Amino acid sequence: MKHLSDFSASDIQALARADVARALAEDVGPGDLTAALVDSSRNARARILAREAAVICGVAWVEAAVLACDPDARLTWHVTEGQRCQADQVIVEMEGNAQALLTAERTALNFMQMMSAVATKTATFVEAVVGTSAAIVDTRKTLPGLRLAQKYAVKAGGGVNHRIGLYDAVLIKENHIAAAGGVPAVLKRVAETAPQARFVEIEVETLAQLDEALASGATMVLLDNMDIPTLQEAVRRNAGRAVLESSGGVNLDTVRVLAQTGVDRISIGALTKDVKAIDFSMRFDAF
Known part of the structure; x- marks a missing residue:
């Protein structure tokens, strides 16, 4: 196995997809019962906001979660990986199938909240x-x-x-x-x-x-x-x-x-x- 320092961008994306696949399997199981309440043909716009200042980390994991549920979804990032954000700042905007975005929501947020926490704490010590x-x-x-x-x-x-x-x-x-x-x-x-x-x-x-x-x-x-x-x-x-x-x-x-x-x-x-x-x-x- 390669050391993380030798990972390319595609290696990181593959890692994110593998992590997300396990997380979605754990969360969704045979199907999202609540998202099914929404018309399957309905689209939506969504945005992730930071409720506190942080160093952002987990971009590839958020993208993997959303695209696993809707391969045609579009994401527009306003804060890049490793960049600081302020409280109440919009981090990313996305458009896609409403059911898919609802299903991806918790997995995407779980990775971003954990990885940004690690990055933020590390930056504080650095x-x-x-x-x-x-x-x-x-x-x-x-x-x-x-x-x-x-x-x-x-x-x-x-x-x-x-x-x-x-x-x-x-x-x-x-x-x-x-x-x-x-x-x-x-x-x-x-x-x-x-x-x-x-x-x-x-x-x-x-x-x-x-x-x-x-x-x-x-x-x-x-x-x-x-x-x-x-x-x-x-x-x-x-x-x-x-x-x-x-x-x-x-x-x-x-x-x-x-x-x-x-x-x-x-x-x-x-x-x-x-x-x-x-x-x-x-x-x-x-x-």
């Missing part, structure tokens, strides 16, 4: 570390079945994707180290078992473990739940040898101070797991 060298990075703490959509939204908000899954990169944690027989042994084992990995990262909890990892040739190190003085010392000891990532309990009150220690990356599970949906609504005008 803005908080402007002027430092730290990148804001996501994690695997995602909604089951929607990882690529959420990680796509992180990118739309200006963040950086960590590994997509267990298959594309190596993150060695405490239990891996214990099971493999120590830091030198586990790092040696990586070269034998996972030469295709995009990167190899090892987690440490103390400065002594950092020293051991660096001495064993580590090129990326996750500094787990370290306080500010310890992070500063870790950056000093590292002296640019490995990419350093800070993780654990990051919030908007702490992220800039963490970034100012000189770490290269700050990973934040809350970008994708603690998401408050952005409020959107769809309004119809039959004609």
